[in-house]
Amino acid sequence: MLTVLWALLVFFHGVASAKVTYHEYNITWVTRNPDGLHERPVMGINGQWPIPALRVTKGERVVVTVHNHLGNMTTSLHWHGLYQNGTAHMDGPPGVTQCEIPPGDSFIYDFKVDQPGTYWFHSHTRGQYPDGLRAPLIVDDPDNPFKDDFDEEIVLSFSDWYHDSMIPLLSSFISVTNPTGAEPVPNSALINDSQNVTVAVQAGKTYMIRMVNMAAFAGMYVWFQSCSMRVVEVDGIYTKPTEASMLYLTAGQRYSVLLTIDSDAATNIPFVASMDEELFDAIPDDLRSNVTGWLVLDSTREHPKPSDVDDFEPLDDLSIQPLDSLDLFDKVDRTVRLDIKMDNLGDGANYAFFNDNTYVEPTVPTLYTVMSSGQASSNSLVYGSHTNSFVLNGNETVEIILNNDDDGKHPFHLHGHAFQVIERSAEDAGFYQAGSAASQPAVPMRRDTILVNPNGYAVLRFRSDNPGVWLFHCHIEWHVTTGLIATFIEAPLELQKTTTIPPSHYNLCARNKPAVPTSGNAAGNVDDLLNLQGEPAPPAPLPDGFTTKGIIALIVSIINGLAMVAIIAWYGMLQSPAGEAGEREDEGPQGENQPLLAASDNAP
Secondary structure, X not given: OHHHHHHHHHHHHHHHHOOEEEEEEEEEEEEEOOOOOOOEEEEEEOOEOOOOOEEEEOOOEEEEEEEEOOOOOOEOOEEEOOOOOOOHHHOOOEOOOXXXXXXXXXXXXXXXXXXXXXXEEEOOOOOOHHHOOEEEXXXXXXXXXXXXXXXXXXXXXXXXXXXXXXXHHHHHHOOOOOOOOOOOOOOEEEEOOEOOOEEEOOOOOEEEEEEEEOOOOOOEEEEEOOOOEEEEEEOOEEEEEEEEOOEEEOOOOEEEEEEEOOOOOOOOEEEEEEEOHHHOOOOOOOOEOEEEEEEEOOOOOOOOOOOOHHHOOOOOHHHOOEOOOOOOOOOOOEEEEEEEEEEEOOOOOEEEEEOOEOOOOOOOOHHHHHHXXXXXXXXXXXXXXXXXXXXXXXXXXXXXXXXXXXOOOEEEEEOOOOEXXXXXXXXXXXXXXXXXXXXXXXXXXXXXXXXXXXXXXXXXXXXOOOOEEEEEEEOOHHHXXXXXXXXXXXXXXXXXXXXXXXXXXXXXHHHOOOOOOOOOOOOOOOOOOOOOOOOOOOOOOOOOOOOHHHHHHHHHHHHHHHHHHHHHXXXXXXXXXXXXXXXXXXXXXXXXXXXXXXXXXXXO
16 A cells, blocks of 8 residues: 555656646748848748747656647648657647648647757648748757766757748649659758858857758758867767768758867858758759858958868768667567659659558548557558558567669658668669678667668668657658658557547547548548548559650650740741732831731740
C-alpha cells in the first residue's frame, strides 16, 4: 500500500512540477518583400513575418492553439524533428495524424518535449510552407554537454524564396505542359527570411550557432569567412566536435557549431548561404543564388565581400560521430526497400514514385484507420493501395534501402525517429548491392534527414521503439506534392492500447468541407476493411508504348505546329496578295492595311 501511495505521490509531483507553456498562433496573411525585389502576400503568425523562433526547454510541455485566419486555405503545423513519443497524434501531417484546420477554425497541439536540440516547425499542408509558414524551434538543454564551451547563442535559418505563390507554381509544375517535372527555380536565397543580416559579436568570445535549412527546394552551402566551425549537433543529436570550413545543409537539416572569434579580430566577418545550383534544371540570368550576412565586430567598419563558394570543401556528414557513441545496429529484423523514380502518368504530368507507386492521401487519416480497425490494423492493405504503407512490429531494427533511380539529389526525412546512416554511395553508383561496402561504421552518424546522391543509394537503420504513424518522405516540397512519400505504421496494436485521440481531433474532421470520415480503411469502408473500392487514386498510368520522351516529343510537336499556324496567319495578315496590291495602287503604299499594321505592331 505504501508503495502505491509513494508512486502516486511521485507521479503527481512530476505533473505539478512540469512546466507548461501556452502559445496562441493566429495564422494570417501579411505582405512582405524579403529580398527587396518583389512584394507579395506571405503567411505570418500574430501579424509577424519572419516568424519568431519558438523556444522551449527540455522537459517542458508545450500547448499551441492554432487559429486559421487565412480565409481561403486550410492549414496545419508539423514539429520537424520532434519524436512525439506518446503523442503521435500531435505530429501534424493532414491525412496522416489529423485533419486539415479549416479557415476560421482552430486546433490545439499539446505535447511534451523530451529531446534537446535544433528543430523547426512548418505547415504540412500541400505546398504551403514555402509561402512563409515556417520558423526555427529551439529546445534548450540545462545539461548541454557543451554549455561551458560557448558564451552566447545565435540562431540562423536559411531558405529559398519564390516571388510567385505556391498555388500557381504548383498548377504549372504538376501539368502536362511540364512533362519533364522541372521544378520551379527560386528567385533568391534568404538568411532569417531576410537579407543583409547583421549579428553583433565580440572578439575572443565563442558562439554556438544553430542553423536550420527551411528551404522548399535548395540545399545550402554555408561558410563563415576565415573561421573554422566545430560541429557539435546534427538534427538534434549531440556529436563529437568535428572541424569544418563549410557545411552543406539539405532542405530540413540542422546543425549546431561552435565558432570562436579571434581575440585580436577587428574586421567584420561575412557568412554566406549559397544555393546548390546542381538541383536546378536551368539557371535564370537573374537568379540570386547567394545571400550574405555579417558577424559584426565594429559597426563603423565596412562589410567585406566573401570568398567564392568554390574556395571551400563541404564536410562529409558521414564523418561525424554521435557523442553518445551508440553502436551500429548490427542485427536487422526488417528490411524495407524503396526504389525512387520520377515518371509521367496518364494526365501527362510528372510524378514521384516509391516502388512504382506515387502517394495519394487516403480518405481516412492513417492514424484513425489504426485506431478503428482492431486486429486488421496489422494488415498493410487497410491503409490503401497508394500510401506506400509498411506495418512494423515494436522494437525491431528496421533497415531502409533507398535506391535513387533519378538524376537529382533527394533529402529524405523520417518523422518520429533519428536513423543511423550505414552507407551512402557516390553519384551514379547504381542500386545497392548487399555486401558491396568494404565495412560498416562501428559508430554511425545519426540524424533524421539525409541526402541521397543522384543515381546512387543510401542505407539507414532505426529502432521501431515509438508506436505511431510516421511519414518518410523527400523534403523537397515539389516532390512531396507529387507523391514521394512512404508511411510507417509502427506497432499498431500497441498504439491502440496506449493512445487516446482527443475528441476535438475527430470534431475537427467533421468541420472540414466536406467532412472527413474518422473510421474505417483508406477508402472509408468500415464494414469490410479489406475492400478498398473508392479509395483515392492517382491518374491512370500511361497507355502502353508511351514513354516520357514520347510525351515530350508529342507536346513539342503540338506546340511547334500551333506556333507555325500562328506565324503563317500573322504573316498573311501583313502581306496582301499580288492582285490586291495592283488594284489598290491609288491608295498609297499601305492603303487600307495601315490600321491593321499599326495594330499588329502594338500587339503583345
